[in-house]
Amino acid sequence: MKQALFLLVILAVSACEDVYPEVVIVNKTRHDVLIKDISYNGCIWSGVLAYGEATAPQKCLPGSDRVHFKKFTATTYEEYDEDALEPLTPTWFNYMTTRSYDASTLDFYLIEIDLEGLEQDFSAPGPYGH
Amino acid sequence: MNKTAATIFLLIILAVGNVFSNPPVPPKSVKSEKATGEKIKSLENTKVSTSAPSVDEHKIRKKASKASAGSENITVTGKIKRSKPAAADTLEVKGRKLREKPSATFVEALASESADIHVTSRGTGIHGVASGSTGGIYIRGLGGFPNSQILMVEDGVPDYQGIFGHPIPDAYSSHLIDSVTVIKGGDSVLYGTNAMGGVIVIKSRWLKVPGLEVIADVQSGTFETIGYNLSGLLRRGPWNFAVFASQLETQGHRPGSGGSRLILGFAARRCLGDNTELMLRTKAVHIDGADPGPVTHPTPDKWFDVWRFSGSFGPVFHFRKGTIQLVSWINTGIHKLYDGFHSVDTLAGITGKIEYNINSKLLFTTGATGEFVDGFVENLIDGEKTYPPSAFTPSVFGQLELKPLKKLELTTGARFLLDTTEGPVFLYKAAAGYRLNRNFRLRGGITRNFRQPTIRELYLPWPVANPDLKPEFSLNSSAGIHFESAHVDSHITVFRTTARNLIRYFGSWPTAEVVNIDSYKVDGIEGALKLKNLGPFSPFIMASVQDVGRYTKQNPDEKLIFGVDFKLPLKSMTVLSTLSGQFVRGLYMNNYSRDPMDDVFFLDFTLRLRLKERAGYRIEPYLNVRNITDNRYAWVLNYTMPGINILAGLKMELK
Amino acid sequence: MKIKSILLFTVIMSSFLFAGCDEDDKSEAKALVSIKNDFNNPEMTYQPPWTICKSSYLGQEFGKISIGETSPEFEVTPGLDYVLMVAAWEDPDCNPENCLPIATKLEEEVVDGQQRVIAINMPNHQGSCPPEGVAPIPEEAYNRILALWPEYDFEPYETRTENIECLPDEE
Secondary structure, eight states, X not given: OHHHHHHHHHHHHSOGGGGSOEEEEEEOSOTTEEEEXXXXXXXXXXXXXXXXXXXXXXXXXXXXXXXXXXXXXXXXXXXXXXXXXXXXXXXXXXXXXXXXXEEOTTOEXXXXXXXXXXXXXXXXXOSOOO | OHHHHHHHHHHHHHHHHHHHTSOOOOOHHHHHHHTTSSXXXXXXXXXXXXXXXXXXXXXXXXXOOEEEETTEEEEOOOOXXXXXXTTOOEEEEEHHHHHTSOOSSHHHHHHTSOTTEEEOOOXXXXXXXXXXXXXXXXXXXXXXXXXXXXXXXXXXXXEOOTTTOOOOGGGOOGGGEEEEEEEETOOHHHHOTTTTSEEEEEEEOOOSSSEEEEEEXXXXXXXXXXEEEEEEEEEETTEEEEEEEEEEEEOOSSTTSOEEEEEEEEEEEEEETTTEEEEEEEEEEEEEEEOOOOTTSOOTTOEEEEEEEEEEEEEEEEETTEEEEEEEEEEEEEEEETTSEEEEEEEEEEEEEEEEEEETTEEEEEEEEEEEEEEEEEEXXXXXXXXXXXXXXXXXXXXXEEEEETTEEEEEEEXXXXXXXXXXXXXXXXXXXXXXXXXXXXXXXXXXXXXXXXXXXXXXXXXXXXXXXXXXXXXXXXXXXXXXXXXXEEEEEEEEEEEEEEEEEESOTTSOEEEEEEEEEEEEEEEEEEEOSSSSEEEEEEEEEEEXXXXXXXXXXXXXXXXXXXXXXXXXXXXXXXXXXXXXXXXXXXXXXXXXXXXXXXXXXXXXXXXXXXXXEEEEEEEEEEXXXXXXXXXXXXXXXXXXXXXXXXEEEEO | OHHHHHHHHHHHHHHHHHHHXXXXXXXXOOEEEEEEEOTTOTTSSOOOOEEEEEEEETTEEOOOBOTTOBOOOEEXXXXXXXXXXXXXXXXXXXXXXXXXXXXXSSOEEEOTTOEEEEEEOSTTXXXXXXXXXXXXXXHHHHHHHHHHOGGGOOOOGGGGGGSGGGSOOOO
């Protein structure tokens, strides 16, 4: 009886999420390209990644997914247009990697985002509904 | 419509003719109670079921305990067990069975009890509200997000959100429930609006004999899930009390999928004299969480915060041939969302109902209801408030249950109501059951149900509203054969669900429109086979196949539930275990078979060690392992369910 | 008595099934649809000057629809489909060099017995060469437009941004 109870407690406290794959994303696009709001398999990283920077590791769901993010290219941004006196708001566009990455339990993954492997992402959910 | 009316007419003529050709005799239930020469004041067991009552014979099974009411001592002489009405198309589940299931929520547990009930989910315990919420209940193809075609009735009171017209799936906990009856095909005659596809009738727990019972259930598991459930029942003298608290907190299997749920309740019942009871029930629910978003684009910051309060009060008078019941209720909620949305809604009503046993073969139920819906919405960011018009719906209803022949039972009923947009509405139902012999039973029935447009559909422009909308109507029919024996419990039912005047949104902002236009038809077959009393193992299998036409959105074609219950009494404990699974095919994210989804398959396991009672208390440790094969599956596209996860708990029962 | 019971039950059950057919779908379903060129809708922040030169929905051609106008009403078989169009930019005369394949953003639905006006406007259209951040017309819809109106000689989907109207204006 005591053994059974002990087993139950052990099973309960053993956190299944601890075996989820650990993922880090690196911005390897170009010096003038910033990326933010990176997401992959249920994980989301807030903050902006400059070229060469990496996210903090996160435990994500196992499975296959592309990396989704918002991209801003500094060299194509014009702070003022001809008529406006106020600075223009930078536009971040939705992008994703062209290929999916598999992640399995108990593994570590470092995913590098490069310019050749990008395409626009039109799969983002629509407006919030009530 | 003419054919339907002709059917009802034919049925009534045939039935009434047979009833009145037999001389009336006193009801057997009354005879049984009188047999002891003492009055029966414990009225719970003699009360006629409101969902699908029967005039079938009652059987005195065993002597129960002594009870007291007021200053007198009374004796309950028998436990009256009413056999299931032959005409009923219902699923009845004990609260204990739901509590002992590994399912994460009450509605998911219910969906594992019948293959023609489908419920969506997104994680481990919180369904949520608004975008990204799950807990959509489909019964024989009707219902689903946002559930306004399925009605929840809690202790005789309809329960839905006043503005959006649907129940909140997180507002229920199996720990508080005595039994649940699912009326498949709906029943707007007895329950009014929203009972289109089905009615889920929840009965909460009371202590049936004098004494005290305290049950504490503590659970902990994967994803930092912690649950506390405490219920206390006290019956002393003329008083009967029930208090309960249920809390669940979880971090969820990914950001945004966690949340918390708190349910607090208090109920009291007092006997006044020999034949009268007064009942009061109150409940408060708090839910908070977020829409985690698709796994590809998580949105854990889209939070919600919901408070709901409900209460009901009323007397019940029992007399020799029946009961008179009066219930008034109020149900109000405060919903807040991350985007500034704030709503306050109220649902209130009063019902008076009389159940009268004309004779042993004829039970008449009649009543009147008035229901009021109101609310307002506010944008907390810009402070703009909208006060849509409220609505009041009066109605009268009646139902006859008759037994014209020894083996034949018939039920027929009608409701007239005054809808604010449609005007007079007529709803009806008819059902028949025939017992071929001790084991076989045939049954069939038809119901005409409806759903009133919600305040949101009528007046709130998200993305558009139409104040001229009229109610939706359904006409549901089914026929089945049931076999019950000491070792086998099985049935097969064919069903047809049709609906017209469906409220549909077309187009997009700013040229969207919402109109009553569409019709809908689902044909299906559902069955179950359960073996029992054959030793420690009791296998079961349930299946449903349906053709939903173009209405494929989260409305699966096929569902299979299977498993085996294990029960082994030992010297110091009883070992209870269940291995069960589901296989669901034909899932689509949208209508017209668009965005097909992978088939769903998962296995769950539960183990309970029910220790023998010692010195008035009993301990029961348990373990639930969900998705033991660690499958990646989803009910909603890209809302991936958790892999293998575990919940261990300890139930302590003090009597 | 038993025969009487069974007969009674059989009659009732047959009546249920008979009555259950009451609200069946009708065999010859139809809907009435017209299409509105709503590109001048003032509720939008921008009014793109598209004249609809050709239009088709659920296999029914609706013809040319100038800005602000609504096509005649046509009968269609109910269903779900994109409204497929050829539209001319700033050209009410629909000269081919100003034309591009466009479609509604959503697959539009009509059901049996419905009378509906489908509005084509800024948020409810998608084209061949949208700016960055806006989804282009799906390949399947684009190819259907090419098949419906081959006389416009549009580029294949892969080179859709090389249609003349997509190219930058010469100064």
